[in-house]
Amino acid sequence: MGIGRSGQTKCGICNKEIKDFKYVAMPQWNISEYLCGVCYSQKLTEYYIKREVKGK
Ligand SMILES: [Zn+2]
Structure with a gap:
């Protein structure tokens, strides 16, 4: 039902x-699918926070 609809x-x-x-x-997120705007910005924020904590 509804699956496969392009x-x-x-x-x-x-x-x-x-x-x-x-x-x-x-690519670093290991997600092969597309993201909506909300999740994308959330991920982006997470990613940069992590990087800052990790760095030096
Ligand atoms: Zn989403």
């Missing part, structure tokens, strides 16, 4: 259908 992209994190802009995850 034209629908789901976010790789929250699994919601992405209706607006699809964000491509960074």
Whole structure:
């Protein structure tokens, strides 16, 4: 039911259908799917916070 219908992209994190802009995850995140804007910015923030903590 509904599976395999093209034209629908789901976010790789929250699994919601992405209706607006699809964000491509960074290779470092190990996510092969597209992300919605909310999850993308969340991930991005997480990623940079982690990097700052780790660095030096
Ligand atoms: Zn999402």
